[in-house]
Amino acid sequence: SQITLEELPGVGPATAEKLKEAGFNTIEAVAVASPSELATTAEIGESTAAKIINAARQAADIGGFETGDIVLERRKMVGKLTTGCMEFDEMMGGGIETQAITELYGEFGSGKTQLAHQFAVNVQMDREHGGLNGSVIIIDTENTFRPERIAQMVKGLSEKYGMELDPEEFLQNIHVARAYNSNHQILLVDSATDLANELREMGKPVRLLIVDSLMAHFRAEYVGRGTLADRQQKLNKHMHGLLRFGDLFNASVVVTNQVMAKPDAFFGDPTRPVGGHVVGHTATFRLYLRKSKGDKRIIRLVDSPNLPEGEAVIAVTTAGLTD
Ligand code: ADP
Ligand code: MG
Incomplete structure (x- = not known):
């Protein structure tokens, strides 16, 4: 055909x-x-x-059809994963959703990796404490995963809730792989699927998949005119692999993204996320992180299918993210 x-x-x-x-x-x-x-x-x-x-x-023939009642059944399963920052969680209608890709974009040091670490801790908590009782898979392309940081955040939660939480146990539920190039990064989603199937059988369902960062390898490898089509096609495949993972395991998918200057911006913010419309259209929620005074960060909800645009202020502290 x-x-x-x-x-x-x-x-x-x-x-x-x-x-x-x-x-x-x-x-x-x-x-x-x-x-x-x-x-x-x-x-x-x-x-x-x-x-x-x-x-x-x-x-x-991209896409197939299913009836609304089937979609509704699946939507009923959607879980919300919190940061523990009230403003942010409220802006997100309770937290970031499962069965969706949430993109965090912003400049270096804006807090994307910190937010990803906090999600990796919080998702392991029970629902009363803002989590999803889940384990985590991280695809790390920039070698910025830090177990020590996880331990600090677990300690932060222990103090916040007056519970005795063991950092070691939290680390055992985080499965990290380094991605060495974009093809490897794409293949790791298949490996993640195998691992998530195993973990589900062990009663440790994966509720969070993190790709930090989504575009670093793609940007470094596809340079110049004539490579864009190829890059966008690969990226499209990757993004749909991630979406499928989210649907299959009822997991949140969090990707971080870099920004570039918009040369033609006379009004508004002169930065935009990279990855073009493939990333823009596949990410379900887009969040723009900006540095503010001291440890404060401003997070703007830029794009969402069901929530109004908004802004929330969070603080990045040693104990983790706070109001
Ligand atoms: P990026 O958006 O580039 O991923 P990060 O999430 O790595 O940025 O944010 C880095 C910032 O997070 C640092 O500049 C620092 O302000 C803050 N940070 C990192 N680790 C800690 C910590 N242990 N305690 C307090 N703040 C920290
Ligand atoms: Mg980072």
């Missing part, structure tokens, strides 16, 4: 040639491109690009 690029409406032999030169070799590659990406790399108008992309999506 697969058709060729030339058979897409609006694509003549000349355009097909340009698309291929720019790396858009298959219907799938075109289907996951954005109009502006396609327009600039293949030197065509943006409205033409949009039409071609729509045709490619139909031809690639």
